[in-house]
Amino acid sequence: MGLQIGGVEKPVYMKTYHWANMNKWRIASRKYSFKRRQQILEKFGGKCNKCGFSDVRALQLDHVNGGGTKESCAIYRTGVQRRALENPSEYQLLCANCNIVKRYENNEHRKRLQMEV
Secondary structure: OOEEEOOEEEOHHHHHHHHHOHHHHHHHHHHHHHHHHHHHHHHOOOOOOOOOOOOHHHEEEEEOOOOHHHHHHHHHHHHHHHHHHHOHHHEEEEEHHHHHHHHHHOOHHHHHHHHHO
């Protein structure tokens, strides 16, 4: 029996290749994620849109009109990042504090709880 990828059975050698080269793929994935994050930080100015905080460890990509949880579930993180680079008017860069304050002010924290019920 082979490996199932996208509902299609792949040969066993692909599975053994994957496991043998897992660290190679992890490293490549981390490099890609770091590069994409750098592109987003540069595109959005590298600081919080509200308070100007610039420590990159606390900066987060935020949907201007909310709805980020639904979009993240639908197209995953890399899809959201790609969309942010293509349509920057729909997104903003916020520090973690401003982002959570915005979620509470706009009652976005309740939407997540309502979606789960």
